[in-house]
Amino acid sequence: MPVKNIDKARGSTTGRPIMILLDMLGKRWTLRxxxxxxxxxxxxxxxxxxCGDISPTTLNSRLRELRDFEIISHDTGGxxxxxxxxxLGAQMTELDNWSRKWASQLNDSQA
Amino acid sequence: MPVKNIDKARGSTTGRPIMILLDMLGKRWTLRxxxxxxxxxxxxxxxxxxCGDISPTTLNSRLRELRDFEIISHDTGGxxxxxxxxxLGAQMTELDNWSRKWASQLNDSQA
DNA sequence: TCTTGACGCTACAAAATATGTAGCGTATCT
DNA sequence: AGATACGCTACATATTTTGTAGCGTCAAGA
Numbered sequence: 001m002p003v004k005n006i007d008k009a010r011g012s013t014t015g016r017p018i019m020i021l022l023d024m025l026g027k028r029w030t031l032r033x034x035x036x037x038x039x040x041x042x043x044x045x046x047x048x049x050x051c052g053d054i055s056p057t058t059l060n061s062r063l064r065e066l067r068d069f070e071i072i073s074h075d076t077g078g079x080x081x082x083x084x085x086x087x088l089g090a091q092m093t094e095l096d097n098w099s100r101k102w103a104s105q106l107n108d109s110q111a
Numbered sequence: 112m113p114v115k116n117i118d119k120a121r122g123s124t125t126g127r128p129i130m131i132l133l134d135m136l137g138k139r140w141t142l143r144x145x146x147x148x149x150x151x152x153x154x155x156x157x158x159x160x161x162c163g164d165i166s167p168t169t170l171n172s173r174l175r176e177l178r179d180f181e182i183i184s185h186d187t188g189g190x191x192x193x194x195x196x197x198x199l200g201a202q203m204t205e206l207d208n209w210s211r212k213w214a215s216q217l218n219d220s221q222a
Numbered sequence: 223t224c225t226t227g228a229c230g231c232t233a234c235a236a237a238a239t240a241t242g243t244a245g246c247g248t249a250t251c252t
Numbered sequence: 253a254g255a256t257a258c259g260c261t262a263c264a265t266a267t268t269t270t271g272t273a274g275c276g277t278c279a280a281g282a
Contacts, residue, residue, distance in 0.1 A: 099128035
């Protein structure tokens with residue numbers, strides 16, 4: 001029996017892990033949720049507030065997917081990274097660093 | 112004059128670079144396009160083939176956004192990373208590494 | 223015990239986004 | 253001239269996301 005739905009994620013016919021990951025992260029709000037969880041657990045309602053405009057329907061669907069894939073877990077403190085999820089979460093920090101550099105360069109090129 | 116549309120990206124009212132980045136990467140196909148360009152330039156039609164199911168409408172819209180933000184450029188060889196874009200592209204490799212570890216752990220947990 | 227508040231979520235119609243097919247105009251080879 | 257590849261656009265259909273309302277559970281306080 002194959003790993004949950006890992007073989008039939010949207011747009012991913014190959015079953016290659018990177019494709020499944022890109023597919024999941026490429027859904028609206030997934031990256032944002034990962035970002036918001038970067039340094040503390042958050043409840044469902046906390047996440048709704050932090051993300052501003054996310055609908056509960058979509059939030060629930062993203063959280064379910066992240067849980068199914070064991071990237072986050074849910075306990076009494078709220079939603080938080082699993083051990084492996086934390087390593088992916090660390091990439092969020094890299095993206096943040098890159099984005100600052102990017103923003104300053106874009107400003108330069110249009111000064 | 113502010114940087115192009117950097118202040119009014121979808122879901123991003125703050126103008127914080129990370130929000131704009133997450134917003135852009137969170138649109139379907141953006142990450143996939145970055146991935147496909149990781150080690151060589153590709154033409155519009157190459158990208159269509161590599162991505163399998165992407166519609167030309169969507170592809171064009173993503174390429175335009177990536178170009179506007181100076182992450183990719185387009186010359187006679189096709190679409191490819193800018194210098195800064197290449198640094199973001201390098202993150203794709205990190206995601207790939209993570210995804211392999213992830214896949215093997217998911218398999219273990221369901222063996 | 224009653225009420226108040228937070229919790230995680232579901233329902234569902236409306237709006238926004240992406241798809242799939244067809245094909246246009248340009249350029250470059252033969 | 254004809255064939256081919258290029259980057260794209262049009263547009264109707266399909267899929268995804270939103271926004272609002274509200275349900276059922278639980279725990280603390282009056």
